[in-house]
Amino acid sequence: MKKVLIFALITGLVFLWTAAGYAFVRYEDKHPQKVRRLTITGFHNYAPFGYVEHPDEKIWGRFFTVFQPMIDTFRQENNLKIKNKITKDDYEQQVIDVRQGEIDIALGVYHHTEAFRGLEILYPAAFINPITAFVLPNRVNDIKNLDDLKKLKGVRWEKEIYTDFAESQLKEFDIVSAKTPFEMFELLFTKKVDYILASQYFGLIEASKLGLRNQISVAKQTLWQLPMFIGVSKFSKERKMIAQKLTRYLEKPENRELLKQNIIKIVEDAEIKAQGIVPPTFGLDKSE
Numbered sequence: 001m002k003k004v005l006i007f008a009l010i011t012g013l014v015f016l017w018t019a020a021g022y023a024f025v026r027y028e029d030k031h032p033q034k035v036r037r038l039t040i041t042g043f044h045n046y047a048p049f050g051y052v053e054h055p056d057e058k059i060w061g062r063f064f065t066v067f068q069p070m071i072d073t074f075r076q077e078n079n080l081k082i083k084n085k086i087t088k089d090d091y092e093q094q095v096i097d098v099r100q101g102e103i104d105i106a107l108g109v110y111h112h113t114e115a116f117r118g119l120e121i122l123y124p125a126a127f128i129n130p131i132t133a134f135v136l137p138n139r140v141n142d143i144k145n146l147d148d149l150k151k152l153k154g155v156r157w158e159k160e161i162y163t164d165f166a167e168s169q170l171k172e173f174d175i176v177s178a179k180t181p182f183e184m185f186e187l188l189f190t191k192k193v194d195y196i197l198a199s200q201y202f203g204l205i206e207a208s209k210l211g212l213r214n215q216i217s218v219a220k221q222t223l224w225q226l227p228m229f230i231g232v233s234k235f236s237k238e239r240k241m242i243a244q245k246l247t248r249y250l251e252k253p254e255n256r257e258l259l260k261q262n263i264i265k266i267v268e269d270a271e272i273k274a275q276g277i278v279p280p281t282f283g284l285d286k287s288e
Contacts, residue, residue, distance in 0.1 A: 036078070036238055039085045040071065041094040042107035046160070047205045048266035049108045049129070049228070052086060066262050067107045067126065067230075070249055078245060090159060095119070101235025105242060109231035110163045120234050122247050125227035127259050131166065133219040134196040134203050136188065140217040143195065149173060149223070152194035155187045160198060166224045173197075181206040182280075188216075189282035195219070201263055205270040211277035 043050030048066045063084045065071070075082050085103050087094060092115050098106045099118040108126075109116040133143055133154065143149055150173055158177035162170075175197060178184040185207065187193045196203060200218060207213045230250070232242050249255050 034079065035081055036241075037081045037083065038104045038236075038238060038242070039083050039102075040105045040107060041085050041091075041098060041103045042067070043091050044086045044088065046091070046108075046199075046202060047270070048201050048263050050086070050091075064266075065107055066259060066266060069258050069262055070126070070246070070255065073249065073255075074245060078241070091161065095231070098231060098233045101233050104233055104236040104238060106231035106233075109229050110161070110226060111229060113161075113164045115161060116231055118234065119231035120239065120243060122230045122232060122243060122250065124250050124256070125229050126250060127228055127256065127263065129226040129228050130200045130222045131162065131197065131224045131226060132200045132203070132222050134188070134198060134207070134216050135194065135219060137215070137217045139194065140219065143219040143221055145221055146223060148221075149195065153192075154195045154197050155184050155193040156197040157181055157184055160202070162224070163226055166226065169224075170197075182210065185210060185212060185216075186280075186282050197223070201267055204267050208267075208270040208274040209277075211274055211279035213271055213274065215279065 042063070042065050044052045044063070047064075050063070050065045050067075052063050053061045063086045071082065074080065085094070085097075091108075094103065095106050095109070095116060097103045106116070106119060109119060109121060111121055133149060135143065142152070146169075152174070154173060154175040155178050156170075156175055158179060176187075176193065178187060184196050184198070188196050189212075196216075198206075200222070203216075203218075204213065207216050230246055232239055232246075236242060
């Protein structure tokens with residue numbers, strides 16, 4: 001009798017395992033068989049994470065993002081039609097559309113940050129966004145730690161989003177906001193501020209666009225390393241599929257390395273493209 005019970009138990013476990021495996025395979029195989037439409041949003045003016053190039057200000061151009069290798073793989077492997085829904089509104093407003101289910105995916109969000117509350121955040125992080133200080137070359141040794149910055153006056157771009165933790169730390173700083181990246185550099189080069197606070201990648205690209213790449217230095221101290229994630233609408237019809245597929249993509253170290261190398265390439269391309277640009281003088285003393 002005991003042997004019969006053991007045999008029945010083993011048979012039941014095998015059946016459950018097989019059924020579970022079959023259900024999983026059905027889920028995996030079902031999605032590529034139909035065309036699904038998804039909408040994605042991201043930054044429109046925050047290179048390399050998301051930006052729109054438009055040589056004529058009256059023309060809204062093509063959307064570029066450092067996430068493109070991931071998006072291309074995601075689309076091809078899952079028979080998707082993906083539409084970029086990028087507007088000239090602040091990214092925070094577009095995230096509201098994701099939260100409400102009007103957009104499926106947000107490219108570039110932070111954990112524990114009110115602006116992205118209500119989104120499903122996928123782990124692991126796609127990459128790290130280092131926030132640092134940019135200074136004139138003769139002042140690069142003035143900043144060795146956060147306390148050094150607190151003694152100086154800084155400027156940041158008003159539209160750059162940080163984590164809530166970083167924002168709370170900035171309350172101890174003497175820092176003003178600029179309406180445009182151009183204004184940030186103008187304040188620095190006219191010596192109305194001592195440093196620019198910005199993402200290292202974003203700052204290097206903006207400096208290159210103005211022809212100032214060789215006239216600024218990056219402080220030796222990184223202030224914050226902000227992990228950047230993918231956000232998914234909890235109301236998306238394809239939420240489970242998106243979460244599973246993109247999580248699997250990000251779990252592979254080689255894919256995260258690919259995204260990191262894409263950042264480096266975008267920064268280098270901006271520097272090459274900017275060669276020959278005559279920088280604005282901003283009233284700068286040439287001896288500096």
